Ligand SMILES: NC(=O)C1=CN([C@@H]2O[C@H](COP(=O)(O)OP(=O)(O)OC[C@H]3O[C@@H](n4cnc5c(N)ncnc54)[C@H](OP(=O)(O)O)[C@@H]3O)[C@@H](O)[C@H]2O)C=CC1
C-alpha cells in the first residue's frame with residue numbers, strides 16, 4: 001500500500017490538556033518550519049460545542065500560553081489558523097459522530113491521520129465508528145495516546161478493538177519519549193559512530209543505569225495517576241523504550257520494521273521479575289512532604305486528598321538475558337518529586353584488567369559514558385588522566401570528563417517538541433518512532449509480573465521525602481550488588 005502525506009489531521013480530544021500544551025504548539029512549530037503539507041487541513045473535535053472561529057480562538061490562546069514569546073509570530077499563527085476547523089462530536093452519540101464523518105469527508109482530499117487524544121476507553125468505539133462511516137480504509141492512519149491499557153489483558157482488548165478497523169501497519173502508538181531529540185540522539189550516538197559499538201556489551205560494560213526523575217507531582221491528574229502509579233505511567237512505556245534503544249542490536253535500516261524487530265527482541269529477553277524476586281529486585285516508593293529547590297512541597301497523600309498505596313517512585317534491577325548483556329545489571333528508576341528533573345543513561349565500563357600504576361598507589365576509576373537526554377542534552381565520557389605535577393611515589397590519576405554540551409553546540413537551533421517529530425512522521429506515514437502492538441504487549445507482560453509480585457507481597461510503598469532520590473531501600477538494592485546510583 002502506498003502512503004501519501006496526510007491531507008487531513010483530525011484530533012479527537014482537541015480541547016484537552018495534551019492538545020493545548022503539546023499538540024497545538026507542535027503544529028504551530030511545524031507550520032513555522034514549513035513542514036506541514038501545503039493543503040493539509042486540521043480538524044479538531046471534542047464534545048464542547050464550539051464552531052470554527054471559537055476553536056481558532058482556543059488554538060490562538062494555547063499558542064500564546066505554551067509557545068515561548070520569542071518563537072511566536074503572527075504570520076505563522078494566521079497560516080496555522082487558516083487550516084484549522086472544528087466539529088463537535090460526542091463519541092457516545094451516533095448522530096454527532098455521523099456529522100463528524102460528514103465533515104471529515106468534506107475536508108479530506110487524500111490520506112487522513114486521526115489522533116485519538118482522549119481516554120483510551122474510547123479507542124475501540126472511535127475506530128469502529130470511523131470504519132462504519134467508511135473512513136478507516138487504506139490511506140488512513142490512527143495515532144493512539146498512552147496508556148494502551150492498564151495491564152496486558154486490557155492492552156490486548158484495546159489492540160484487538162483498534163485493529164478490527166485499522167490494520168496494524170496503520171496504527172501509530174505514541175510514546176512521546178521517542179519523539180524527543182535526545183532520545184533519537186541515542187540512536188545517532190550508537191549507530192552513527194563506529195567507536196562505541198565494539199564496547200557496547202557485557203565484556204566491557206559493568207552496569208547500566210537509566211534514570212527518569214521529575215520534580216513535578218501529579219499536577220491535577222491525581223485521579224488518573226492514582227489508578228496508574230509510576231510503574232504503569234512511566235516504566236511500562238518511556239523507561240522500557242529507553243532500555244530498548246540502549247540495549248538493542250543494530251537494526252539494518254532506520255525504518256519501522258527493522259527498528260521495531262530489534263526492540264521487541266530486547267523486551268522479550270527481559271528476565272521476568274515475579275513473586276520470588278520482587279522483594280530483592282524492586283523498590284516502590286511514595287513521597288511525603290519535603291522541599292525541592294528550597295520550596296516546600298506537600299506529600300502525595302496531601303495532594304491527592306485521600307489515603308493511597310500508589311507508588312510515585314519505582315527502582316529495579318533488571319537483566320537482559322542474551323549474549324550481549326548477560327550478567328550486566330540494568331538499574332532503572334523513575335519518580336516524581338525528585339531533587340531535579342533529569343533523564344539520563346549511565347553506562348559504567350569495567351575496570352582496567354591490570355593497573356600499571358597501582359604500585360605507586362594511584363587509584364583508577366572505571367570509565368563511564370553519560371548520555372543526558374533532558375532537561376539539557378549532553379554527552380559526557382569520564383576518563384582517567386594524569387594529575388598534573390610531580391609526585392615522589394610515581395604518578396597520580398584523576399578523573400576528567402570529555403563533555404559535549406549539545407545545547408551549546410546547537411545553540412542556534414530551536415529545540416523541537418517531541419510531538420513535532422511524531423506529527424511529522426505520522427503525516428508522512430513513517431511509523432519508525434511509534435510503538436508496535438507486540439512491543440506494548442511484551443512490556444505489559446513483564447510489568448504485570450512485577451505488579452502481581454507486589455500485590456502478592458501486599459506491602460505498602462516505602463516513603464521518601466519530596467526532594468530526595470527515593471527511599472533508602474533503593475540505595476540498599478544497588479549496594480547489595482556492589483554498585484551505587486549516580487547522583
Ligand atoms: N495530559 C498529558 O500530559 C498527557 C496525556 N496523555 C494521554 O492523552 C490523552 C488525552 O489526555 P488529556 O488531554 O490530558 O485529557 P483531558 O481530559 O484534558 O482531555 C480529554 C479530551 O477528550 C474530550 N472528550 C471527553 N469525553 C469525550 C467524549 N465522550 N466524546 C468526545 N470527546 C470527549 C474532551 O473534550 P470535551 O470535554 O469538550 O468533550 C477533551 O478534549 C489521554 O489518553 C491521556 O492518557 C498522555 C501523556 C501525557
Ligand SMILES: O=C1O[C@H](COP(=O)(O)O)[C@@H](O)[C@H](O)[C@H]1O
Nearest residue numbers: 146176214216233234238343374
Ligand atoms: O507520559 C508521561 O510523561 C510525563 C513526563 O514527560 P516529560 O516529557 O516531561 O519527561 C509525566 O509527567 C506524566 O506523568 C506521564 O503520564
